[in-house]
Amino acid sequence: xxxxxxxxxxxxxxxxxxxxxxxxxxxxxxxxxxxxxxxxxxxxxxxxxxxxxxxxxxxxxxxxxxxxxxxxxxxxxxxxxxxxxxxxxxxxxxxxxxxxxxxxxxxxxxxxxxxxxxxxxxxxxxxxxxxxxxxxxxxxxxxxxxxxxxxxxxxx
Amino acid sequence: xxxxxxxxxxxxxxxxxxxxxxxxxxxxxxxxxxxxxxxxxxxxxxxxxxxxxxxxxxxxxxxxxxxxxxxxxxxxxxxxxxx
Amino acid sequence: xxxxxxxxxxxxxxxxxxxxxxxxxxxxxxxxxxxxxxxxxxxxxxxxxxxxxxxxxxxxxxxxxxxxxxxxxxxxxxxxxxxxxxxxxxxxxxxxxxxxxxxxxxxxxxxxxxxxxxxxxxxxxxxxxxxxxxxxxxxxxxxxxxxxxxxxxxxxxxxxxxxxxxxxxxxxxxxxxxxxxxxxxxxxxxxxxxxxxxxxxxxxxxxxxxxxxxxxxxxxxxxxxxxxxxxxxxxxxxxxxxxxxxxxxxxxxxxxxxxxxxxxxxxxxxxxxxxxxxxxxxxxxxxxxxxxxxxxxxxxxxxxxxxxxxxxxxxxxxxxxxxxxxxxxxxxxxxxxxxxxxxxxxxxxxxxxx
Numbered sequence: 001x002x003x004x005x006x007x008x009x010x011x012x013x014x015x016x017x018x019x020x021x022x023x024x025x026x027x028x029x030x031x032x033x034x035x036x037x038x039x040x041x042x043x044x045x046x047x048x049x050x051x052x053x054x055x056x057x058x059x060x061x062x063x064x065x066x067x068x069x070x071x072x073x074x075x076x077x078x079x080x081x082x083x084x085x086x087x088x089x090x091x092x093x094x095x096x097x098x099x100x101x102x103x104x105x106x107x108x109x110x111x112x113x114x115x116x117x118x119x120x121x122x123x124x125x126x127x128x129x130x131x132x133x134x135x136x137x138x139x140x141x142x143x144x145x146x147x148x149x150x151x152x153x154x155x156x
Numbered sequence: 157x158x159x160x161x162x163x164x165x166x167x168x169x170x171x172x173x174x175x176x177x178x179x180x181x182x183x184x185x186x187x188x189x190x191x192x193x194x195x196x197x198x199x200x201x202x203x204x205x206x207x208x209x210x211x212x213x214x215x216x217x218x219x220x221x222x223x224x225x226x227x228x229x230x231x232x233x234x235x236x237x238x239x
Numbered sequence: 240x241x242x243x244x245x246x247x248x249x250x251x252x253x254x255x256x257x258x259x260x261x262x263x264x265x266x267x268x269x270x271x272x273x274x275x276x277x278x279x280x281x282x283x284x285x286x287x288x289x290x291x292x293x294x295x296x297x298x299x300x301x302x303x304x305x306x307x308x309x310x311x312x313x314x315x316x317x318x319x320x321x322x323x324x325x326x327x328x329x330x331x332x333x334x335x336x337x338x339x340x341x342x343x344x345x346x347x348x349x350x351x352x353x354x355x356x357x358x359x360x361x362x363x364x365x366x367x368x369x370x371x372x373x374x375x376x377x378x379x380x381x382x383x384x385x386x387x388x389x390x391x392x393x394x395x396x397x398x399x400x401x402x403x404x405x406x407x408x409x410x411x412x413x414x415x416x417x418x419x420x421x422x423x424x425x426x427x428x429x430x431x432x433x434x435x436x437x438x439x440x441x442x443x444x445x446x447x448x449x450x451x452x453x454x455x456x457x458x459x460x461x462x463x464x465x466x467x468x469x470x471x472x473x474x475x476x477x478x479x480x481x482x483x484x485x486x487x488x489x490x491x492x493x494x495x496x497x498x499x500x501x502x503x504x505x506x507x508x509x510x511x512x513x514x515x516x517x518x519x520x521x522x523x524x525x526x527x528x529x530x531x532x533x534x535x536x537x538x539x540x541x542x543x544x545x546x547x548x549x550x551x552x553x554x555x556x557x558x559x560x561x562x563x564x565x566x567x568x569x570x571x572x573x574x575x576x577x578x579x580x581x582x583x584x585x586x587x588x589x590x591x592x593x
Contacts (some may be wrong), residue, residue: 014219018212025205036320037295184322184496186368189582193298213475220471 002150033040045069052137063099078117085135086119091128106130132154266466267473270459275345277480282342284481285335292328302426304419307382309503326492332374334476334488336518339367347576353456354564357557364554373433374516376425385499387511390396399543458562520590521583522546553579
């Protein structure tokens with residue numbers, strides 16, 4: 001078939017074809033590069049398993065740190081003796097918080113953020129309360145899990 | 157025909173590579189058959205893309221040479237402009 | 240996609256038309272030796288590839304002797320596409336050095352180094368030396384047995400130079416022996432010192448090429464040659480060749496991923512059948528030619544001195560070859576060029592086969 005008149009010239013057609021093909025080619029190549037350059041992301045854990053003996057016997061009104069994935073987790077015993085676990089990371093700019101036993105408050109030194117003993121943000125810039133976890137014990141194992149996660153321990 | 161030869165060559169090379177890789181203690185190449193399949197498929201696709209690009213570039217070159225032969229690639233200096 | 244506003248924005252600030260005119264002015268002669276013009280472009284393309292793959296690899300590599308080998312293994316076995324990019328970096332280096340050798344020997348045989356292009360030869364020669372050092376330093380980063388032994392031999396060889404040898408050896412090794420210090424040093428060379436020097440020299444090399452224009456072989460200098468514009472004709476041809484080279488590197492990287500040896504142990508015996516990288520073979524083979532003792536002198540030292548003289552002469556060839564600088568035929572230097580080329584090829588092949 002031969003067309004006498006065409007809306008595109010030979011040059012525009014070739015340029016578009018070339019540009020499109022080149023863009024696709026570079027895009028594919030670049031995608032592979034980015035796949036390598038971006039880290040194979042680690043996920044925040046759903047739960048961690050600790051040893052009961054290490055944590056249950058801490059004195060009242062104190063905390064003991066544990067590893068929540070790569071972040072700080074705090075095991076916390078209130079004055080009343082009830083135990084909790086929470087993520088020790090400030091909800092404002094992700095600094096680690098400390099517990100101030102004399103005030104019974106959690107404190108973030110980065111921007112002077114305060115949380116009360118239930119983790120509620122009471123002063124300073126933090127926008128949200130601290131994240132508390134579920135704590136359950138199974139014999140020797142102390143399981144700290146995200147709220148609402150069903151823990152399925154691997155059969156050992 | 158050429159495709160057959162290319163595939164044959166690729167096949168021999170692949171087999172040689174796998175034979176060679178078997179002696180290694182550290183896997184420098186993914187070993188799962190599915191991964192390998194994907195990798196070789198991607199390699200073939202990559203070559204197809206390159207050959208496609210080369211064909212387009214050759215067409216462009218021909219077009220450029222045609223225009224140069226006609227002498228319309230050089231813009232005239234004294235084109236009257238409507239200002 | 241015309242982006243008229245963006246185009247206007249740029250044109251109001253920069254003399255785009257002038258630059259376009261400048262690009263159009265670059266003409267390249269057409270003749271039967273023009274294929275050698277592409278070797279430099281190939282080398283440049285491979286260098287760009289090395290820079291990119293090197294950058295992403297450095298995200299994951301740990302330059303500490305305890306972890307270096309393990310981190311490479313982790314890149315290869317655990318990360319997305321890790322095996323591919325390490326392999327690509329390896330094969331890119333091999334092909335880049337091959338391209339550089341072809342480039343330098345074609346320059347030598349076509350006598351493109353003659354006046355007024357002496358500085359081009361000098362900068363190119365330094366770039367070749369740097370690339371070889373790139374290869375050696377990159378090779379050590381693997382920190383496996385072979386790399387360890389190879390670097391010991393190479394730095395020890397430099398130590399045989401009279402007077403300055405000891406200093407060079409200590410400087411390269413960062414101590415009296417190859418240790419973790421050497422790894423840190425070579426890492427610094429490989430990722431910061433050498434790339435910066437390379438960028439500067441490549442920039443200079445390319446600017447000089449633009450300044451002088453393409454060299455025409457002496458036998459064709461008097462004849463009227465057809466010239467074609469670099470842009471777009473030659474540029475697209477370059478692009479085709481780059482694409483082919485990319486395909487070859489990627490295929491090699493996929494089909495022949497390089498192995499990783501056991502972690503280096505300074506106290507272990509050297510592994511069997513150890514051979515240097517192919518671009519060291521001609522030196523290695525030359526050293527083998529000399530007996531250990533010549534007239535009561537250390538044969539190794541004499542060999543190193545002779546090799547150094549040979550390389551120095553090679554480096555200064557544009558200044559020795561006066562005849563071709565005056566535009567006369569210089570048969571002597573044609574033979575010297577052929578001799579160098581043949582020596583390199585034959586010694587490399589012998590070294591490879593034995």
